[in-house]
Amino acid sequence: MSFTQNNDRYHRQIILKEFGETAQQKLLNAKVLVIGAGGLGCPALQYLAAAGVGAIGIIDFDVVTITNLHRQILFSANDIGKQKAATAAIKLAQINPEIQIQIYNFQLTNKNAIELFANYDLVIDGTDNFATRYLINDACAILNKPLVYGAVLRFEGQVGVFNLIDNETKIKTNYRDLFPEPPNPLNAISCNEAGVIGVLPGIIGTMQATEAIKIITGVGKPLCNKIISYNALQNSFYDFEITPVLNPIETFPQNEMEFLNFNYEWFCSSKDNVSVISFIDFEELRTKEKITIIDVRERNELPLVNEFDFISIPLNELPNLLASIPTDNKIVFFCKSGNRSLKAVKLFYEKYPQITAFSLIGGIHAWQQFNNKT
Amino acid sequence: MKIKILVFGQLSEIINASELELLAINNTDELNKKLFELYPKLEDIKYTLAINKKIIHENTQLYHEDIVALLPPFSGG
Known part of the structure; x- marks a missing residue:
């Protein structure tokens, strides 16, 4: 696809001297997979579609509920009960009819992840549970695919980029270097229980889209080997430099075969004596x-x-x-x-x-x- | 010797503040032990620890006025 016929649509970003026609063409040639069309996925999808990412994949097997609407801003009251992926695709096509949108209305598992991810240049994690987050991380690590991570809870959010080599240090890290061990689910809390302020995933999801655009176009410096923690109540940011784990406590899949045989539900389940x-x-x-x-x-x-x-x-x-x-x-x-x-x-x-x-x-x-x- | 500790996410609920200061702590193992004594519930959370913004995975020496940040995982999306 060439942007020339749609020059006006992207005019305001093409005139940025750091961006220009070259970066725009890179976006139009790019394929991005967004996992989860929820609080993080909605804003990320909106900006990626508007910016002209040529091919966008959306995977989500959920339906829209009324409790989603305060933060999942692609959806309206009359979408309640509809499939999220299909509904998001319709809204995105209205924002930008010139891009390709592919939907996957099924659950991501270790049986379908590798094949699915292989079709994309970059993956955005907007999921809501640890088992899927470790699964996405491992699949991206095996495929050597850049992964833009985001997570939110209450008034705080995290954003980072994994599997992207730092050209200066030659270091590459991922989620397992940040959190080598999964939390005990008895102590982990979800947004369903603990709540989340509506604007927060909007901010973090938009930062994920920003990082994706930077990685694809090569404009700016991506959050490589870094995680940023944002606190909405303080309006403060704190950054962490991720360093590789040299002696992992938990074993994790190193290749496709080990990945297929890895039980992520078990890995993230309670190891306490709870049945x-x-x-x-x-x-x-x-x-x-x-x-x-x-x-x-x-x-x-x-x-x-x-x-x-x-x-x-x-x-x-x-x-x-x-x-x-x-x-x-x-x-x-x-x-x-x-x-x-x-x-x-x-x-x-x-x-x-x-x-x-x-x-x-x-x-x-x-x-x-x-x-x-x- | 004084160490400043910043906590994030659900950890701030456990210590009931977003930061605290501790004296006479020589390394991160000692720090964790002291924190578990003061706030036993911290032991249930698998947080990541950073010294002056750099994440560490092994017991590491601490120096006067180091800033240690404790980051818990969360999964909401």
Whole structure:
């Protein structure tokens, strides 16, 4: 694709002397994959599309909910219940009809990541859980693909660039040099529980788009081997220089075969003595015996579950309602991604150490995808 | 000898401040031990530690007026 016929669209950035026609042509030739069309993905996608990145991929298997709208600004009230990737693609085509947009309405796994990433020059991580973040990092490291990382919580955000060699020092680092060990999910908190101020992913996602544009065009100095922490309450930035881990405690995949065999859900799950149940074991347990299933998500959270009967007790109400749980059967707690249900099992065991209880590993969203396939 | 400690993310909730100062700490292992004594909940969080903005992975000597930053992982998006 050539920008000449669309000169006016990109005029204001082409007249930047550091940028010019050369950088614009590089953007039009570039292929960027944005993982997660959420708080980070929405602003990143908007600016990358507007700036004229020639091919953009969007992977997300979620649907729009009302709790997304305060920060996921590509979506409107009448998009609630629609697929995020497809909806985002429609909005982006309105912003810039001259670029190619490819959507992937499925969950990213280690079985599809390598093949998918190979089609792109650069990957933007806008996901919301640690297992996927380590998976994306490892796939990009194996493929030697630049990865623009961003994460948010409450009023603070992090942004950085991985797998990009610093031409001066010849050093290249990634997420495992920043956080070699995954956090214990019992202590890790998500935006679903802890909250996030709406503008924050807007700022961090826009910084991710900025870094992507800098890497593609070669204009400026990308956040290579650096992570920036932003605090919205203080309006302050603090930067960290990432140094390579020389003696890793955790082993991680070094090639495609090891990557395919690596269990990311397990790697990021609690190594404490809390019991989890896999999709296959959950199916077997459900068919073999009568069990009590408890949804610890908030009452309005999607997706709807109509495959089996369950009791709804949001995690924050659980401590007060423990006594109301029937304990004559085995219990399976579930939530969206498997973190809150893990905390629920721990709370439950404090009161009922003698009852068998499990947390559905990976969460109900992924279970439904699994269930539809089998 | 005085060390300044900056904390980020959910760590500031645990120490109930965004920074603190500690005296007579010789290296980062001693620092972690002291922090776990003062704030036992810190031990549950796997944070990354930087001295004067440079991330370190091994026990490292500390000097007067070093600034140590503790960065926890978070995954929201």
